[in-house]
Amino acid sequence: MPNLTSEFIANSFRELQVYITDKLEKNDGLAKFSSDEWEREEGGGGRTMIIGEGAKIIKGGVAFSKVEGEITALMREQMGMKGDAFLATGVSIVIHSRHPLHPTMHMNVRYFETNLGEHWFGGGIDLTPIYVDPLLAKSFHQSLKTTCDQFRVETYEAYKTWADEYFYLPHRKETRGVGGIFFDHLKPTNGEDKQSIFEFCLDLGRLFPVLYAAQTASAFPEPSEVQLSWQALRWSRYVEYNLLFDRGTRFGIISNGRTESILLSMPPMAHWKYNYLPEEGSLELQTLQSLKKGIDWV
Amino acid sequence: MPNLTSEFIANSFRELQVYITDKLEKNDGLAKFSSDEWEREEGGGGRTMIIGEGAKIIKGGVAFSKVEGEITALMREQMGMKGDAFLATGVSIVIHSRHPLHPTMHMNVRYFETNLGEHWFGGGIDLTPIYVDPLLAKSFHQSLKTTCDQFRVETYEAYKTWADEYFYLPHRKETRGVGGIFFDHLKPTNGEDKQSIFEFCLDLGRLFPVLYAAQTASAFPEPSEVQLSWQALRWSRYVEYNLLFDRGTRFGIISNGRTESILLSMPPMAHWKYNYLPEEGSLELQTLQSLKKGIDWV
Numbered sequence: 001m002p003n004l005t006s007e008f009i010a011n012s013f014r015e016l017q018v019y020i021t022d023k024l025e026k027n028d029g030l031a032k033f034s035s036d037e038w039e040r041e042e043g044g045g046g047r048t049m050i051i052g053e054g055a056k057i058i059k060g061g062v063a064f065s066k067v068e069g070e071i072t073a074l075m076r077e078q079m080g081m082k083g084d085a086f087l088a089t090g091v092s093i094v095i096h097s098r099h100p101l102h103p104t105m106h107m108n109v110r111y112f113e114t115n116l117g118e119h120w121f122g123g124g125i126d127l128t129p130i131y132v133d134p135l136l137a138k139s140f141h142q143s144l145k146t147t148c149d150q151f152r153v154e155t156y157e158a159y160k161t162w163a164d165e166y167f168y169l170p171h172r173k174e175t176r177g178v179g180g181i182f183f184d185h186l187k188p189t190n191g192e193d194k195q196s197i198f199e200f201c202l203d204l205g206r207l208f209p210v211l212y213a214a215q216t217a218s219a220f221p222e223p224s225e226v227q228l229s230w231q232a233l234r235w236s237r238y239v240e241y242n243l244l245f246d247r248g249t250r251f252g253i254i255s256n257g258r259t260e261s262i263l264l265s266m267p268p269m270a271h272w273k274y275n276y277l278p279e280e281g282s283l284e285l286q287t288l289q290s291l292k293k294g295i296d297w298v
Numbered sequence: 299m300p301n302l303t304s305e306f307i308a309n310s311f312r313e314l315q316v317y318i319t320d321k322l323e324k325n326d327g328l329a330k331f332s333s334d335e336w337e338r339e340e341g342g343g344g345r346t347m348i349i350g351e352g353a354k355i356i357k358g359g360v361a362f363s364k365v366e367g368e369i370t371a372l373m374r375e376q377m378g379m380k381g382d383a384f385l386a387t388g389v390s391i392v393i394h395s396r397h398p399l400h401p402t403m404h405m406n407v408r409y410f411e412t413n414l415g416e417h418w419f420g421g422g423i424d425l426t427p428i429y430v431d432p433l434l435a436k437s438f439h440q441s442l443k444t445t446c447d448q449f450r451v452e453t454y455e456a457y458k459t460w461a462d463e464y465f466y467l468p469h470r471k472e473t474r475g476v477g478g479i480f481f482d483h484l485k486p487t488n489g490e491d492k493q494s495i496f497e498f499c500l501d502l503g504r505l506f507p508v509l510y511a512a513q514t515a516s517a518f519p520e521p522s523e524v525q526l527s528w529q530a531l532r533w534s535r536y537v538e539y540n541l542l543f544d545r546g547t548r549f550g551i552i553s554n555g556r557t558e559s560i561l562l563s564m565p566p567m568a569h570w571k572y573n574y575l576p577e578e579g580s581l582e583l584q585t586l587q588s589l590k591k592g593i594d595w596v
Contacts, residue, residue, distance in 0.1 A: 050572045171557040243541035259469040266570035275558045
């Protein structure tokens with residue numbers, strides 16, 4: 001059993017990034033990741049890996065970072081952190097697909113530690129289809145449930161509900177997609193040891209390329225104008241969510257993080273139309289009506 | 299001299315909306331505004347006027363609203379408001395142009411009143427060119443200076459500096475455009491009477507279509523691919539500013555405002571490219587280098 005130092009966790013996350021990008025490349029078959037190493041003035045740094053113009057992936061990134069620094073007043077206020085110094089390390093992914101019948105997918109796992117000896121994990125995976133397919137949503141949630149169940153019995157339901165609450169656009173009264181799981185402040189005090197929480201995070205990371213492959217397994221004919229226009233509109237909702245509400249994005253921007261790594265989550269493009277509502281009986285309206293909290297996809 | 303009740307001010311703002319939309323239509327020559335009246339459950343309502351697919355304007359809106367309600371904990375915290383009840387009325391405009399050599403322009407004038415008898419005005423106009431033309435920036439600022447000078451001598455410099463600070467993207471180290479003027483909490487206690495502050499706001503509103511006509515007076519040949527691609531990228535910065543930082547947008551979204559009226563500021567579309575930097579010596583890089591605070595455009 002390795003000693004779970006922050007250095008060991010960060011190194012494992014860094015390896016996880018390579019594992020994931022390798023699998024995503026193989027699944028895409030065309031595009032390759034390019035890699036940017038960066039350093040942070042205040043301490044630490046990261047590696048941002050970017051992919052685009054692929055057979056399946058139109059734009060995406062897998063970011064690793066390990067940063068250390070002072071706990072500022074803003075971090076106390078916005079994240080409820082205590083102490084003087086922190087260390088944070090994690091892997092974040094957002095992949096936007098080329099075809100409107102393939103989804104946008106997101107994953108994040110992260111570890112925090114303060115100089116007071118506190119430490120915790122957080123993370124999540126969620127699925128944002130352009131067109132909701134209940135069978136694909138079911139298989140996505142079933143895989144998450146299976147992974148959660150191996151960890152402990154009650155987590156899936158709790159983390160699924162948390163994701164419904166978290167990935168939500170209140171001003172649109174829409175969920176970001178069909179949800180997934182989300183958790184934060186997971187500490188080795190609630191009956192779990194640090195090792196098993198850590199392995200749960202790694203399992204989630206390794207699951208990401210499997211889930212993405214499953215969501216993009218079907219090939220489709222060239223998309224129609226209607227499909228492409230709907231995709232651009234759904235992407236604008238993704239932009240709204242991330243810039244208005246996503247805690248990681250807002251925290252990164254406010255705390256002087258690396259802008260291009262934080263905003264790798266942005267889609268290649270987004271369209272806004274005033275007061276647009278899909279036609280009665282359309283597939284687009286069907287999707288809109290599926291973007292609700294509390295749907296039992298499994 | 300009319301009695302400056304909130305009702306009188308709101309009615310004047312409502313008339314100002316018609317004045318502005320009429321001038322903008324005439325300048326465009328092709329597109330017409332459509333109008334949405336709406337009511338707010340908690341009290342008040344507004345009229346949102348939308349235009350698009352014009353000869354000069356690709357997407358834009360002029361919004362009037364007059365809302366009343368309770369001062370919530372969030373409003374105390376985010377706006378420093380005191381008392382139990384407020385009234386707010388104002389006109390907001392964002393116009394995005396079709397041609398990349400024509401700009402995005404914004405104007406807002408607003409009036410607040412609380413049940414404690416406090417009242418104040420706020421507002422501003424700013425210019426966001428896709429390509430910065432120093433002569434057009436100069437004439438824009440000169441007109442603002444002239445309008446300010448008629449009101450009182452020192453305002454232009456103060457409000458110009460305020461705009462540089464306010465319309466700023468810290469994560470990009472860029473101003474939103476070439477600035478303009480911005481002011482808030484302007485009260486009839488600083489040597490100005492309520493009437494003259496109010497007339498200043500109306501003058502700014504009436505100046506908007508004049509300024510927009512001046513910025514779009516030149517006709518240009520069909521835009522190149524490079525110009526269109528730069529336009530889509532600059533529009534993504536506009537999205538970032540409004541969703542991450544703009545106080546009105548964030549306040550509207552958080553306080554359960556009318557989403558489609560708040561987000562009429564969104565461009566028709568936006569593109570994101572990872573770590574994009576224009577080529578050495580290009581017009582695009584020249585523009586980027588002009589997006590700095592403290593430039594004396596006059």
